[in-house]
Amino acid sequence: MATSRKSTRVDTKRSRTQEEPDCTPPRRRNAAETRQAILDSARAAFTRAGYDGVGVREIATGAGVTAMLVNRYFGSKESLFAEVVDVTLSRPGILTREITTMGHDVAALARHISAALVDATSPTGTPLDGFLIMLRSASSPQAAAILRDKFEAHFEHRLVPALPGDAARERASLMLALIAGLQLMRQVIAMPSLTGADPCTLEKQVEALFRLLIIPNV
Amino acid sequence: MATSRKSTRVDTKRSRTQEEPDCTPPRRRNAAETRQAILDSARAAFTRAGYDGVGVREIATGAGVTAMLVNRYFGSKESLFAEVVDVTLSRPGILTREITTMGHDVAALARHISAALVDATSPTGTPLDGFLIMLRSASSPQAAAILRDKFEAHFEHRLVPALPGDAARERASLMLALIAGLQLMRQVIAMPSLTGADPCTLEKQVEALFRLLIIPNV
DNA sequence: GTCGCTAGTCTACACGCGTAGACTTCTGGC
DNA sequence: GCCAGAAGTCTACGCGTGTAGACTAGCGAC
Numbered sequence: 001m002a003t004s005r006k007s008t009r010v011d012t013k014r015s016r017t018q019e020e021p022d023c024t025p026p027r028r029r030n031a032a033e034t035r036q037a038i039l040d041s042a043r044a045a046f047t048r049a050g051y052d053g054v055g056v057r058e059i060a061t062g063a064g065v066t067a068m069l070v071n072r073y074f075g076s077k078e079s080l081f082a083e084v085v086d087v088t089l090s091r092p093g094i095l096t097r098e099i100t101t102m103g104h105d106v107a108a109l110a111r112h113i114s115a116a117l118v119d120a121t122s123p124t125g126t127p128l129d130g131f132l133i134m135l136r137s138a139s140s141p142q143a144a145a146i147l148r149d150k151f152e153a154h155f156e157h158r159l160v161p162a163l164p165g166d167a168a169r170e171r172a173s174l175m176l177a178l179i180a181g182l183q184l185m186r187q188v189i190a191m192p193s194l195t196g197a198d199p200c201t202l203e204k205q206v207e208a209l210f211r212l213l214i215i216p217n218v
Numbered sequence: 219m220a221t222s223r224k225s226t227r228v229d230t231k232r233s234r235t236q237e238e239p240d241c242t243p244p245r246r247r248n249a250a251e252t253r254q255a256i257l258d259s260a261r262a263a264f265t266r267a268g269y270d271g272v273g274v275r276e277i278a279t280g281a282g283v284t285a286m287l288v289n290r291y292f293g294s295k296e297s298l299f300a301e302v303v304d305v306t307l308s309r310p311g312i313l314t315r316e317i318t319t320m321g322h323d324v325a326a327l328a329r330h331i332s333a334a335l336v337d338a339t340s341p342t343g344t345p346l347d348g349f350l351i352m353l354r355s356a357s358s359p360q361a362a363a364i365l366r367d368k369f370e371a372h373f374e375h376r377l378v379p380a381l382p383g384d385a386a387r388e389r390a391s392l393m394l395a396l397i398a399g400l401q402l403m404r405q406v407i408a409m410p411s412l413t414g415a416d417p418c419t420l421e422k423q424v425e426a427l428f429r430l431l432i433i434p435n436v
Numbered sequence: 437g438t439c440g441c442t443a444g445t446c447t448a449c450a451c452g453c454g455t456a457g458a459c460t461t462c463t464g465g466c
Numbered sequence: 467g468c469c470a471g472a473a474g475t476c477t478a479c480g481c482g483t484g485t486a487g488a489c490t491a492g493c494g495a496c
Binding site for chain 1: 352362392398410431
């Protein structure tokens with residue numbers, strides 16, 4: 001049994017080395033790089049399967065290290081998750097990218113957001129990591145608490161101030177709800193009505209909804 | 219060890235008996251009643267914690283039986299979940315209730331749905347079991363597959379035909395997405411922006427969104 | 437050259453999971 | 467009264483989980 005375990009470990013190490021055989025020197029024992037590798041592996045894993053659906057051993061294997069090292073760097077699975085959510089939300093996303101680069105043409109803004117959203121949630125598009133992590137981790141109470149804090153903090157400071165008019169917080173929250181609901185139905189549950197819908201029709205409907213939430217006075 | 223296990227079992231049985239000491243005769247060994255008790259317990263548990271968040275032992279305890287009996291009646295946890303989703307969606311819900319009893323006054327319909335939704339997702343309201351089960355179980359691929367089939371089947375036959383005009387399937391799906399997203403943000407994640415929002419303001423915003431989805435020609 | 441520090445690993449624990457098969461206990465029909 | 471069969475339970479298996487503590491090995495400074 002010890003033999004098989006040992007061979008597994010050797011394979012793992014070898015695979016990491018062989019992934020980039022001559023591009024970079026083996027560069028082992030680099031704390032910063034290893035930490036980043038764990039973070040990347042964790043983000044991919046949480047996006048794919050959610051907080052409860054992935055184990056630290058799996059994350060560690062994806063980074064080419066051992067499970068215990070994950071806990072040595074991040075303290076616990078929960079802390080790791082919090083950091084993953086934080087860095088994911090810090091990167092420019094669909095809303096912040098569109099809104100911060102907008103002029104004051106709300107119609108164009110609604111069109112851009114809608115197009116980006118429909119494209120991102122299509123089978124071939126690049127999914128929105130932040131929301132996907134949330135949708136797949138919401139069932140865990142601990143993960144939900146982390147998500148609540150991080151989402152509130154990030155969007156309170158970046159989305160709400162960008163929305164003119166009254167009830168900006170409510171409208172911003174409803175935009176998040178709309179994005180989350182659409183992505184849930186289209187990507188996570190994958191309802192045929194939405195995955196098979198004509199993108200153009202869908203885009204028009206979604207655009208109308210967003211226009212309603214962006215324009216100040218309904 | 220055997221003693222403590224035995225005492226646990228006795229306690230469980232006694233607690234079920236004592237819950238209704240004189241209302242009904244003990245009435246043990248009733249298959250239909252037991253099956254229903256398991257179904258009820260499972261629905262409550264799945265609503266609270268989702269497919270992955272609850273174990274068959276917990277469901278069994280809630281029904282006053284043993285874990286193995288659950289599998290004897292329903293085959294597996296997965297089959298039990300499918301049946302729970304099915305019966306939950308079959309009961310009249312927020313959409314079917316409002317839409318089937320509506321006249322042709324779409325404005326009033328949007329107002330009713332919005333009010334019911336905001337009320338149901340408020341901390342004091344009765345939550346919508348069907349959607350809550352979905353939101354908390356979406357992370358499990360097996361549960362997601364079941365939810366996709368059941369949701370598609372139920373709403374394809376009940377909601378889509380009730381919507382007049384073009385692109386009814388897309389609009390119906392977007393209504394589901396909106397409900398799911400709102401409930402996710404308000405109840406599961408519990409974002410302060412939404413839990414603490416003024417119900418009246420929220421209702422107006424949500425009503426406008428629904429009106430857009432109900433009215434045939436945007 | 438060697439020594440200390442830190443990156444990284446191994447083993448182990450205590451638990452919870454879904455479920456398979458053998459077992460016990462109650463009840464309705466004759 | 468009794469017995470077949472159904473209702474229900476017990477024990478057990480194999481696996482996977484998060485993480486704690488002791489251990490090994492490689493790199494940088496002297």
